[in-house]
Amino acid sequence: MTEAAYDVVAIGNAIVDILAQADDAFIVQEGMTKGSMQLVFSPEEADALYAKMGPGREVSGGSAANTVAGIATLGGKCGFIGQVADDQLGQVFAHDIRASGIRYDTPVRSGAPTTARCLIFVTPDGQRTMNTFLGASQFLPEAALDRDLIANAAILYLEGYLWDPEEPRRAMRAGIDIARTAGRRVAFTLSDVFCISRHGDDFRALMADGLIDILFANENELLALCRTDDFDAAVASAAAQVPTLVVTRSEKGAIAVQDGARVEVAAEPIDRVVDTTGAGDLFAAGFLHGQAQGRDVATSLRMGAICAAEIISHYGARPEVDLKALVAQKLG
Amino acid sequence: MTEAAYDVVAIGNAIVDILAQADDAFIVQEGMTKGSMQLVFSPEEADALYAKMGPGREVSGGSAANTVAGIATLGGKCGFIGQVADDQLGQVFAHDIRASGIRYDTPVRSGAPTTARCLIFVTPDGQRTMNTFLGASQFLPEAALDRDLIANAAILYLEGYLWDPEEPRRAMRAGIDIARTAGRRVAFTLSDVFCISRHGDDFRALMADGLIDILFANENELLALCRTDDFDAAVASAAAQVPTLVVTRSEKGAIAVQDGARVEVAAEPIDRVVDTTGAGDLFAAGFLHGQAQGRDVATSLRMGAICAAEIISHYGARPEVDLKALVAQKLG
Numbered sequence: 001m002t003e004a005a006y007d008v009v010a011i012g013n014a015i016v017d018i019l020a021q022a023d024d025a026f027i028v029q030e031g032m033t034k035g036s037m038q039l040v041f042s043p044e045e046a047d048a049l050y051a052k053m054g055p056g057r058e059v060s061g062g063s064a065a066n067t068v069a070g071i072a073t074l075g076g077k078c079g080f081i082g083q084v085a086d087d088q089l090g091q092v093f094a095h096d097i098r099a100s101g102i103r104y105d106t107p108v109r110s111g112a113p114t115t116a117r118c119l120i121f122v123t124p125d126g127q128r129t130m131n132t133f134l135g136a137s138q139f140l141p142e143a144a145l146d147r148d149l150i151a152n153a154a155i156l157y158l159e160g161y162l163w164d165p166e167e168p169r170r171a172m173r174a175g176i177d178i179a180r181t182a183g184r185r186v187a188f189t190l191s192d193v194f195c196i197s198r199h200g201d202d203f204r205a206l207m208a209d210g211l212i213d214i215l216f217a218n219e220n221e222l223l224a225l226c227r228t229d230d231f232d233a234a235v236a237s238a239a240a241q242v243p244t245l246v247v248t249r250s251e252k253g254a255i256a257v258q259d260g261a262r263v264e265v266a267a268e269p270i271d272r273v274v275d276t277t278g279a280g281d282l283f284a285a286g287f288l289h290g291q292a293q294g295r296d297v298a299t300s301l302r303m304g305a306i307c308a309a310e311i312i313s314h315y316g317a318r319p320e321v322d323l324k325a326l327v328a329q330k331l332g
Numbered sequence: 333m334t335e336a337a338y339d340v341v342a343i344g345n346a347i348v349d350i351l352a353q354a355d356d357a358f359i360v361q362e363g364m365t366k367g368s369m370q371l372v373f374s375p376e377e378a379d380a381l382y383a384k385m386g387p388g389r390e391v392s393g394g395s396a397a398n399t400v401a402g403i404a405t406l407g408g409k410c411g412f413i414g415q416v417a418d419d420q421l422g423q424v425f426a427h428d429i430r431a432s433g434i435r436y437d438t439p440v441r442s443g444a445p446t447t448a449r450c451l452i453f454v455t456p457d458g459q460r461t462m463n464t465f466l467g468a469s470q471f472l473p474e475a476a477l478d479r480d481l482i483a484n485a486a487i488l489y490l491e492g493y494l495w496d497p498e499e500p501r502r503a504m505r506a507g508i509d510i511a512r513t514a515g516r517r518v519a520f521t522l523s524d525v526f527c528i529s530r531h532g533d534d535f536r537a538l539m540a541d542g543l544i545d546i547l548f549a550n551e552n553e554l555l556a557l558c559r560t561d562d563f564d565a566a567v568a569s570a571a572a573q574v575p576t577l578v579v580t581r582s583e584k585g586a587i588a589v590q591d592g593a594r595v596e597v598a599a600e601p602i603d604r605v606v607d608t609t610g611a612g613d614l615f616a617a618g619f620l621h622g623q624a625q626g627r628d629v630a631t632s633l634r635m636g637a638i639c640a641a642e643i644i645s646h647y648g649a650r651p652e653v654d655l656k657a658l659v660a661q662k663l664g
Binding site: 018020021051053054056057059088096099100315318 | 350352353382383386387389390391392401419420421424427428429431432446646647648650652
């Protein structure tokens with residue numbers, strides 16, 4: 001196994017987020033589950049929902065893309081694989097990820113549908129409720145994978161969201177093969193409880209087969225994955241199957257279990273939660289970068305907490321400050 | 333003259349801003365004038381500059397559009413006239429302005445060029461340096477004016493930026509005729525020193541002809557308009573030709589002269605200037621809404637200062653908070 005040229009290469013949805021404020025009554029009225037992500041299947045449905053949104057702001061998103069953007073801002077070397085369409089939002093996504101210093105060469109898809117959009121309603125408590133039109137993103141073919149890029153990354157990072165559509169799921173399975181054949185590690189984020197309700201069997205099988213080295217989950221996702229209401233039992237169960245387990249718990253902080261040892265970290269203090277979009281993605285960025293730098297688990301968790309605190313202090317899931325400097329300052 | 337159904341109708345550029353951080357060295361290296369606006373004439377030139385930008389965020393912009401968005405958020409009734417192309421950024425602009433509660437019916441322009449984009453580089457001091465590709469916006473034809481809308485607005489608001497391209501200039505002159513024939517008032521913002529260097533004679537003629545009722549300028553623009561280095565002399569000279577003159581002076585606050593009486597207001601205190609984009613536009617929004625509500629000049633200036641302080645506390649030139657509630661709270 002040769003030295004890896006990249007710290008992390010991610011396969012994920014290539015999405016532009018459209019973020020607007022909304023009140024709780026709107027979330028209820030539209031039948032959305034607050035804090036969750038639901039798919040919007042047709043462009044017409046997406047347009048109809050967009051017409052009900054307040055004035056927005058557009059920021060590149062996509063869960064795994066946010067994570068590699070965070071790692072790149074921390075100083076890590078990253079690549080991204082995800083598919084956009086030949087349109088203005090696709091140009092915005094490609095620009096932003098490349099401008100973050102990330103290698104991004106996935107061919108643009110011609111014709112309909114458009115680049116993926118995520119309509120994000122942010123309530124006064126800062127919670128985000130997401131409605132994703134997957135567009136071109138859901139047709140990422142296995143043929144679009146850059147095999148050399150994956151084989152040359154220390155970690156392949158995958159998002160559970162992309163497990164839903166068939167073609168990317170096949171591509172991600174192929175990606176896992178490439179990474180493992182090259183002796184690399186695979187990290188996986190469960191993304192959302194709805195992903196687990198649809199694909200929990202797949203996720204549990206990946207773990208049982210020893211294909212996941214680092215698993216990211218929030219508390220609810222972990223409970224759903226382990227089919228229990230007992231948090232400690234869930235942690236023990238999942239930790240028995242993955243070398244590294246990271247569980248984020250919002251204001252309760254986060255825990256990690258690595259090779260049997262459990263470590264906890266408190267949430268970073270923050271003046272005001274503006275928008276929680278990307279909190280988990282940036283937590284993963286901080287943690288993975290800490291691990292890539294050879295930091296211990298406690299420090300890696302703290303780095304995750306610092307990055308998550310930055311991202312929820314403003315709208316959008318891409319960092320607005322120099323995370324490298326911020327982490328250096330906070331770690332002292 | 334009938335009661336006006338609208339408080340303010342604006343004619344302006346229909347632009348989506350792309351905002352990214354940059355350091356001062358970049359501004360110098362690219363030969364830009366910090367704090368200014370320059371036009372980017374070809375799509376290729378715009379793409380080349382975009383490729384040099386850091387990761388961005390997109391927020392609807394356009395000077396006069398920002399002003400009516402502010403007034404609408406304050407509770408005023410507004411309309412907007414400006415032209416986008418049939419593309420995704422055009423959809424974003426149209427969505428955002430309508431979602432602010434503003435009447436916007438200008439027909440979409442087919443074919444090239446694209447919707448206008450403004451590439452905004454924000455330096456660590458919060459100053460913004462703008463590079464505008466005017467796209468479809470610069471071809472706003474007189475035929476696109478909604479004459480009834482203009483005739484039914486208490487104030488027609490025009491931006492100096494749009495004086496540059498020929499077709500919109502003709503449209504704005506027609507707009508002034510419609511407004512004055514209907515017995516309405518005309519407000520004009522000088523926009524940028526470069527506009528005055530190119531069209532100062534036109535602006536001075538409009539004033540001399542008594543066609544401007546309310547003139548907005550910052551300090552440098554006023555000095556350029558009046559061809560002097562003496563601020564008080566410039567104020568006296570301009571105030572002699574317009575019933576209401578409003579001059580913003582950044583951290584030095586603002587002054588207004590109405591019917592010969594001069595009033596000053598301090599700048600609103602603010603924790604951190606993030607991005608000055610839209611400061612003047614939102615100052616105008618607060619002032620005009622105060623005047624529409626029958627407030628005195630001092631209170632109208634204070635409302636302008638409050639709105640400007642909100643907009644420079646975050647990226648983008650569209651309000652992120654309920655300005656109506658903010659102003660009510662600050663005025664006590």
